[in-house]
Amino acid sequence: MTLIRLGYVAMSMNLQNASPSQTMTYKQFSSLKDREAAIAKLERIARSNLENCLRLLKHNVLHEIHFFRFSSKLIPLANHPDLKGWDFISPLKPELNKIKEYLEEHPMRVGFHPDHFVLLNTSDTDVLKNTFQTLKMHRDLLRGMGVDPVHRCVLHVGGAYDDKEKALEQFIHNWGLTPASLQEMIILENDDTVFSAADALYLCEKLGVPQVFDYHHHLAHHERDWQEDWERIVSSWSQSPLPVKMHISSPRSQKEYKAHADFIEPEMFMEFLQGIKGTVDQVDCMIEAKKKDDALFRLVEELKGEKGLDWVDETSFEIT
Numbered sequence: 001m002t003l004i005r006l007g008y009v010a011m012s013m014n015l016q017n018a019s020p021s022q023t024m025t026y027k028q029f030s031s032l033k034d035r036e037a038a039i040a041k042l043e044r045i046a047r048s049n050l051e052n053c054l055r056l057l058k059h060n061v062l063h064e065i066h067f068f069r070f071s072s073k074l075i076p077l078a079n080h081p082d083l084k085g086w087d088f089i090s091p092l093k094p095e096l097n098k099i100k101e102y103l104e105e106h107p108m109r110v111g112f113h114p115d116h117f118v119l120l121n122t123s124d125t126d127v128l129k130n131t132f133q134t135l136k137m138h139r140d141l142l143r144g145m146g147v148d149p150v151h152r153c154v155l156h157v158g159g160a161y162d163d164k165e166k167a168l169e170q171f172i173h174n175w176g177l178t179p180a181s182l183q184e185m186i187i188l189e190n191d192d193t194v195f196s197a198a199d200a201l202y203l204c205e206k207l208g209v210p211q212v213f214d215y216h217h218h219l220a221h222h223e224r225d226w227q228e229d230w231e232r233i234v235s236s237w238s239q240s241p242l243p244v245k246m247h248i249s250s251p252r253s254q255k256e257y258k259a260h261a262d263f264i265e266p267e268m269f270m271e272f273l274q275g276i277k278g279t280v281d282q283v284d285c286m287i288e289a290k291k292k293d294d295a296l297f298r299l300v301e302e303l304k305g306e307k308g309l310d311w312v313d314e315t316s317f318e319i320t
Contacts, residue, residue, distance in 0.1 A: 001278065001310075001318045001319065001320055002276060002277055002278060002279065002280055002281065002282065002283060002318065002319045003281065003282040003283075003312070003316065003317075003318050004273065004282075004283055004284075004285055004316065004317055004318070004319065005066050005067050005109075005243075005282070005283075005284045005285065005315065005316045006065070006067065006285050006287060006296050006299065006300070006315045006316070007065060007066070007067025007068055007069065007109070007284060007285065007286045007287065007296075008065070008068065008069070008286070008287045008289075008292050008293045008295065008296045009069045009113075009286065009287070009288055009292060010069055010070065010071040010292070011056075011071070011292050012056055012059055012292060012293045013291055013292050013293055013294040014059070014293060014294070015052075015055060015056065015059055017052075018052045018055050018056060018059075019049070019052060020049045020050075020052045020053045020056065020070070020071040020073070020074060021049065021071045021073040021074075022045050022048055022049055022076070023045065023073060023076040024041065024042055024045055024076045024077065026077060026080055026082070029041075029042065029077060029080075029082075030082070039083075039086065042075075042076050042077060042083075042088075043088065043091050043092065045076050046074060046075045046076065046088060046092055047091075047092060047095055049071070049073075049074045049075075050074060050092060050095035050096065050098075050099065051095060053070060053071075053074070053099060054095070054098055054099055054102060056068070057099065057102055057103070057106070057108065058102070059293075060108060061106045061108070063293075063297075063314055063315065064313040064314035064315055064316070065108075065293070065296070065314075065315050066107075066108050066109060066284075066315070066316065067108070067109045067284045067285075067286065068108060068109070068110050069110070069111055069112065069113055069286060070110055070111070070112055070141075072112050072113065072114050072115055072138065074141065075088050075092075075137065075141075078134075078137050079130060079133045079134050079137060089140050089141075089144055092144070093144065096141070096144035096145055097144075099145045099146075100144070100145050100146030100147075101146075103145060103146060103147065104146060109242065109243075109284055110145075110147060110152070111151075111152035111153060111154065112138045112141075112142075112152060112153050112154070113153070113154040113155075114134055114135065114138060114153060114154075114155065115134075116156070117130070117131075117134075118131050118134050118135065118155060119131055119158040119159065120155060120157075120158060120171055120174050120175065120178065120186075121157055121158035121159065121161075121167050121168070121170045121171035121174060122158065122159075122170070122174070123161070123170055128174060128177070132178070132179070132182060135153065135182045135185065135186075136182065138152075138153055138185065139181060139182065139185055142185075148241070149181075149184065149185045150184050150185065150240070150241060150242075151184070151185065151186075151187050151210055151240050151241070151242050152185055153185040153186055153187065154187050154188075154189050154212050154245075155186055155187070155188055155189065156188075156189055156191045156195065157171055157188060157191065157194070157195040157199065157200060157203065158171065158195075159194065160194045160195075164194065164195070164199070167194075168195075168199065168202065168203065171203055172203070172206065172207065175207055186209055187209060187210045187211070187212050187245065188200045188203055188204055188209050188210075188211055188212065189211070189212040189213075189214050189217070189247065190211070190212075190213065190214050190217050190218060190221075191214075191217055192214075192216070192217040192220040192221065192258045193220075193258070196218070196221045196223050197211075197213060197214075197217075197218045197221070197223060197226060197229060197233070198223065198224075198229065201229055201232060201233060201236070204236045205232070205236065208239065209236070210236045210237045210240050210242075210244075210245070211233050211236045211237075212245050212246060212247060213226070213230075213233050213246045213247070214246065214247040214249075215246065215247070215248055215249075215268075215272050216247070216248065216249040216250065216251065216260075216288075217247075220251075220257055220258050226275070227275050230275070230276065230279060231279070234279065234280045242284075243281070243282040243283065243284050244280055244282065244283045244284070245283070245284045245286065246283055246284075246285055246286070247285075247286050247288050248264060248269055248272070248285050248286070248287055248288070249261070249264065249287070249288040249289055250263065250264050250265040250268055250289070260288055260289060260290055261289060261290065262289060262290040262291045262295065263289055263291055263294075263295045263298050263299070264287060264289055264295055264298075264299045266299060266302040266303055266306070269285075269299065269303075270303075270306060273309075273319050274319075276319070277308075277319040278319075287299065296315065300314065300315060303317070308320055
């Protein structure tokens, strides 16, 4: 048997006024002549974002959702060069502690997926420096929430820069420059355009990093049968304290195949589930769909009619 736990990304379609990604542009920030007042406003926005994170966690517990991705936009302008040295953690400790206490009482797998400008295979030293700063911000937030940062940040490999093989080797080179406290956070995902599951697996095995298998991205590449590499993907998690993680989404249409649909096609997901049945004890499946938790709830309802699934709670089941 294989246990499947479903999760969703960052925001709820069912909670009102609960965005964890409220922001402030640099133009708005710089238009305020009183710098202290401007920073205080940033901190108020970040505080509100964290309060909404706690609301989302409570929503998850109510619906027995055990897997959740935090927004990476919790702290507006956190890495802007004009705010270098800004200690945003200290004023947010009360809100971070509330999340910490709630997660201690209600254990849940949480993590981040930093934005596309986080590039570990760049040859630009400034971009690499900013990548480290952004990863450090995520690490500090996780620590503030009382979450062990190990294997909590999903990254894509990065750009091809007109030479994919060189770009893969640049990733390996930059990995050697990456502080160990940031390395331990990282898990790698295959993308839908440049770096396939096989490319990501090459890096994961070479560097000892778990691979997050994205089924939709894999299908977009028209690669060889994913099951040929599944055992190796599972093995990449052998030294992790966390279960295997994968991403599931569905194409918006055949014409816009790479774009994410509002919901998940249950037939597509069932095909994947049948392929992994009995191969691993547990897989946590992150739903990447435009309708967020509504996509999760609809998928659950649609899967309830499928044979061979034994439901453990509202969002978790065993494939038998």
